[in-house]
Amino acid sequence: MTLPFIKRTRLAVGAALVAAPAFGLAACTDLSVDPFSSVNPENFYQTDAEVLAALSPVYSQLRATLWEYHNLSQVSSDETIVPTRGSDWSDGGRWLSMHRQDWSPTLTDLNGAWIQSFTGVARANGIISDLGGIDVPNKDALIAEARALRAFYYYTLLDLFGNVPILAPEPGSDPSEFIVDPDNPPVQRSRAEVFDFIVSELEASRGALPIAGAGNGGRFSQGAVDAVLANLYLNAPVFTGTVTAGGLQRGPARWADAERLATQVIDSGTYSLVQGANAWFQMFSADNENNPEHIFVIQHLAEIGFGLSFPQRGLHYNSFTGGAWNGFSTIAETYQEFDGEDPRRQIFAIGQAYNYDACDPVTNPESCTVDTNGDGVADAAIENRNDEPLIFTLDFPGGVENTTEGAGVRIVKFPPDPEYTETADGNHGNDYPYFRLGEMYLIRAEARLEQGNTAGALADVNAIRDRVGAPLLTSIDRKAILDERLFELTYEARRRQDLIRADESIAEFGGSGNLFTRAWSFKDASQPFRVLFPIPQQQIDASDGTLTQNPGY
Structure with a gap:
């Protein structure tokens, strides 16, 4: 059953999502819903619709x-x-x-990320607590879904x-067990302990x-579990390592486990690689729901509060009806990593900018060059705020x-929703795939290479390149x-x-140390401990010495 888009839901008492400020867990419910005192787990979870509304x-x-x-993941x-x-x-x-x-x-942004994720934890804990103490259809599956x-x-x-x-009450526990008690807060765990949990x-x-x-x-499945585990095992040396002021001390590698889980997804028969460049682009479009390559997605609608803002972030104010955020x-060096023969380079907008309401510069660039009145200017070409041709430049003048206004190559992997109107206020209907099958091939390729299976790694990477029509590789390192993960x-x-995991093991970088903290355009080399973000200062201050x-830092 597809998860409903629900703005207002009646929640059970245990789902009230309460927590002390020390860990930034804010109440996450719409204040216009019925008071929590009017419902309880026994009288709420009576139908599938009510269970889904709570989830x-x-x-x-x-x-x-x-x-x-x-x-934080992207801009850093x-x-x-x-x-x-x-x-x-x-x-x-x-920025x-x-x-x-x-x-x-x-x-x-650090405090925002902390609060947002711990809010998700708190919401899941509420459902787990409620469901553990009552009898409802598919109870075990619903608890498993909330735990995942x-x-x-x-x-x-x-x-x-x-x-x-780690805040993780057992199913059926008293809700008070996951209220953060300022006098007895939960213990901060090591990164390896969080990984194991x-x-x-x-x-x-x-x-x-x-x-x-x-x-x-949009709901969690066995394939989603396997995909997350494959990613965890791929990053195990980082995720189970220890970061000191001097940088990352790596934990044990889990290459065999990464290969096993990625293979489990690939061989499941549940998902399939889309074939052809246009099919690849469609994976990220506004009509990408139920794409055969998607494993775990976040669903979106072109409605306020339910949409994806990616198309807004990079495109120009005049790029489509309602305007983007520009x-x-x-940066130039990243754009130039892409081979001109690789269709995936079309996720970038460079040169003359076009209106996406009038043409499709990604999958049908010829549609943008139509000049019906013969004045030498394409109908879909747009101008900047000074009524001059808007040109997206490789560099950043000044x-x-x-x-x-036009500086910088723009990332348009998630294009504007044709159904988008100004009233949607930055919300587009493109679903976002947190995990998809293409990544599983690349995880397996890396794990195979690290274990000495060069031929298997090459086959996996070429499977990804072949399906979009990019030139095949003859060797792999x-x-x-x-690079393929970038493309x-x-x-x-x-x-x-990827940059943190790759580190200085890539000889082509000349032993420059950690690839994430190295220098690149508009950035000097940074301290090695920055492979991990700091705990937000607001949380440190509110924890009274616990964090x-x-x-x-």
């Missing part, structure tokens, strides 16, 4: 992760930069600080912050979840602290896999992970 807020919180969590890497354009996108310097990796624990979602929220916390408290929760939940496929209506770009997964919140800051 819906746990899923809806996933959309929040596509702001702070996604932005070489894939994305948000330059200041006059008075636009200055925001106290936070450039994110890209330059000179952030402090007071960066507002909770594990996913912890995955985002593990990725960004590493050492976080996520793995154990996913493994314990898997058997009760549906096999499902084609995105499973912010996010990529520098990224005060650049021009770590640099080639890192395939740009703007899917993987680049930061310890990550090293180096």
